[in-house]
Amino acid sequence: SKKAIIFDLDGVIVDTAKFHFLAWRDLANKLGIDFTEKENEQLKGVSRVRSLEKILAWGNKELSSEDFEQYMQEKNENYLKYVDQLTQADILPDVHKRLEELKQKQHPIALGSASKNARRILKQMQLTHYFDAIVDGNEVTKAKPDPEVFLKAAELLKASPEDAVVFEDSVAGVQAANQAQMLSVGIGEKSVLGEADYVFKDFTEISDKVFQQITN
Numbered sequence: 072s073k074k075a076i077i078f079d080l081d082g083v084i085v086d087t088a089k090f091h092f093l094a095w096r097d098l099a100n101k102l103g104i105d106f107t108e109k110e111n112e113q114l115k116g117v118s119r120v121r122s123l124e125k126i127l128a129w130g131n132k133e134l135s136s137e138d139f140e141q142y143m144q145e146k147n148e149n150y151l152k153y154v155d156q157l158t159q160a161d162i163l164p165d166v167h168k169r170l171e172e173l174k175q176k177q178h179p180i181a182l183g184s185a186s187k188n189a190r191r192i193l194k195q196m197q198l199t200h201y202f203d204a205i206v207d208g209n210e211v212t213k214a215k216p217d218p219e220v221f222l223k224a225a226e227l228l229k230a231s232p233e234d235a236v237v238f239e240d241s242v243a244g245v246q247a248a249n250q251a252q253m254l255s256v257g258i259g260e261k262s263v264l265g266e267a268d269y270v271f272k273d274f275t276e277i278s279d280k281v282f283q284q285i286t287n
């Protein structure tokens with residue numbers, strides 16, 4: 072049977088990773104905490120709650136649970152202001168082409184994202200119809216690097232993990248895919264995503280031949 076293909080969203084399909092970074096950094100600065108793009112790697116693939124916990128830990132700060140909720144909401148509103156500007160033109164290079172190709176070849180396709188905004192963003196990008204299953208931050212209880220999100224996605228696609236391929240830009244996500252016994256394809260820097268079975272800077276770096284090898 073055809074390999075099941077699972078895509079992460081942020082930083083793989085669309086470059087929202089930079090918006091998460093900007094929105095978190097704005098908020099952190101308000102709390103008197105600063106962090107760099109390097110530290111931000113640790114927030115990629117990580118849930119909203121866990122991200123704020125990490126930022127607070129970096130700054131040695133604590134918040135009441137009300138403030139915590141308030142700040143998360145503020146971050147999300149700020150983030151969505153960036154997201155609202157996105158159009159189909161912001162889909163990362165070659166992603167649309169590969170989705171179309173996989174669809175043509177009748178591969179089962181799923182989204183496996185930690186984001187609670189995933190459905191909204193797919194819709195805005197007009198990509199929803201490519202996905203046979205969507206597992207996002209609303210369905211998952213254990214965040215990446217726990218494999219839950221990808222295992223659920225494979226289950227919905229009726230595929231066994233060994234027959235699934237995951238495209239991921241985060242360390243936590245690559246670890247989740249590996250733990251799920253799936254083929255992990257890192258999208259980003261080799262120095263960051265070294266644990267993945269394959270790493271490419273972006274989809275334009277994957278030749279037709281290699282893409283077919285990986286997905287077949």
Ligand code: G6P
Binds near residue numbers: 088184186208241
């Ligand atoms: C993705 C991103 C993270 C983000 C998380 C939750 O995994 O890589 O940076 O924190 O989703 O996103 P949300 O849109 O629910 O805040």
Ligand code: MG
Binds near residue numbers: 079080082116239244
């Ligand atoms: Mg990501």
